[in-house]
Amino acid sequence: MTDQDTTPDSTAEGSGAATEDQTRQPGTQAVAPPVPVASDDPARWGRVDAEGTVYVRTEDGERAVGSWQAGEPAEGLAHFARRFDDIRTEAELLEARLASGAGDPKQALASAKHLRDGLTDAAVVGDLAALAARVDAVVAAAEQAVEAAKAAKEVARAESAARKQALVEEAEQIANESTQWKSAGDRLRAILDEWKTIRGVDRKTDEQLWRRFSKARDAFNRRRGSHFADLDRQRATAKARKQELVEEAEALAESDDWGPTAGRYKELMAEWKAAGRAPKEADDALWQRFRAAQDRFFARRSEAFSERDAEFTANAKLKEELLAEAEQIDPGAGLEAARSHLYRIQERWDQIGKVPRERVRELEGRLRAIEERVRSAVDAQWRRTDPEAEARVAQFRERVAQFESQAAKARSAGDKRRAEQAEAQAAQWREWLAAAEQAVASR
Structure with missing residues (x-):
């Protein structure tokens, strides 16, 4: 067997189309139903002459497509009809892929155009007009798919x-x-x-x-x-400031100046908060040191206050005993003895020291009542013993001078408490002196 011209390898093209990407393209529409291109009767579409030349019938007349020398003419027509079927199958594959939206529309269009361009010289026997129409439909569908894919790509x-x-x-x-x-x-x-x-x-x-x-x-x-x-x-600045606060807090931890130091710790806490945050690790370590120093001071203060409270409670008990003794003073049984006794009690009272704050008014009030009772008895005696008024005035002056001297010495020695006590006693005797002088002046 020989062909008139080099026979196009249409089946190779079909094989290439069959390997296209199966990804469905958006917007693709199915092509029209295939046009019947039956090749079951090759003699209808071609013939083999006596010299073995194979012809295909077209709308423009017969066209030689090859030569058949190997056997019967029917076998030659069947051979070229199978080539026609290969091209038709390739067209059907392109139709199916375009209808399903699978594959690359551009590649399908290129394959369809290649089929269409090859039909003019195709060495096949079959209904070429119907196949050409079918391939044209595939080309149109592929062009539509290309435009749809392009639009989808733009979207x-x-x-x-x-x-x-x-x-x-x-x-x-x-x-x-x-x-x-x-x-x-x-x-x-x-x-x-x-x-x-x-x-x-x-x-x-x-x-x-x-x-x-x-x-x-x-x-x-x-x-x-x-x-x-x-x-x-900011944190570096805060760290430096908190370091200063910690060092001051640690320096104050051993202070015995309880009130001012406690106030300063309160100020240090406010300054700590105002300093801002240091880096976390440093901030935590500095805070531990600050709290340790503060806790040390307040623990010592609490211990000292506990001891002081115990001392003040004991002092209150001693002053209660003194009051019980003072309340037994009877000016009517002897005024001078009563005053001397009261004076000794006052001195012992001052020597005992402080009592709990909540007991001060109570205890001092009871002592003032006893002092007022003795003072009233003295005033009454002044009024009864005019001849002795001058002597009493001199005695009172002496007592005033005595207490004023004690107050001056105490102040010189820096003993503020004893100075104040002596001045209070001098003031009391000064009142008695004024009363005695008034009694003398009114005789």
Whole structure:
């Protein structure tokens, strides 16, 4: 067997079309139902002459497609009819793929055009007019699919660009406004991860959006870096200030000046809070030292106050015993003895010292009542014993002078408490002196 011309390898083209990507393209429509191109009777579409030349009948007349010398003419027609069926099968495959939306429409269009261009010289026997119409329908369907894919690609490109635009705008808002540094940083990283998944944006638009995103991310990083640099400086300042406060607190821990020191600790606490936060590890260590010093001082003060309270309670008991003794003084049984007894009790009273604050008014009030009772008896005696008035005046002057001298000596010695006690007694005797002088002057 020989062919008139080099026979196109149509089956190879069909095999190539069958390996197209099976991904369905959006917007693809099915082609029209295939046009019948029956080749079951090859003699209807061609013939073999006496010299073995094979012809195919076309709308323009017969066309030689090859030569058959190997056997009967019917076998030659069947051979070229099978080649026709191969081309028809290839067209059917393209139809099916376009109808299902699978494969690349551009590749399908190229294959369909190749089939159409090859029909003019195809070495086949069959209904070439019907096959040409069928291939033209495939070409039209492929062209429609290409346009649909192009439109879908544009829509996808616009959607991708819109997604990246939204991400850029969110990143710019974060860069300009957010101070939630951790969550904002995490969100920018998530935006970058999402950005990498978005495909299909044209290069120019993608580069413009990327520059905006990168600029926003850099701006956020600069603001965050500046914030934490300022924070580090503030914490370093706070650390230095708290170190000073700790050292002062530790120096005060052994103070016995309970009131002023307790007040200073309160001020130190306020200054500690105002100093701000130091780096966490340093802040915790400094706070432990500060609290330890403060606790040391207040523990010592509490112990001292407990001892003082016990002493004051014992003093109150002693003064109660003195009051019980003083309340037994009877001026009527002897005024001088009563006054002397009261004087000794007053001296012992002052020597005992302080009592609990809540007992002061009670105990001092009881002593004042006894002193008033003795003073009233003295006043009554003055009025009864005029001849002795001058002597009493002299005695009272002596007592006033005596207590004033004691007060002066106590002040010189720095004993404020005894000075005040002596001055109080001098004032009392001064009152008695004034009364005695008045009695003398009125005789």
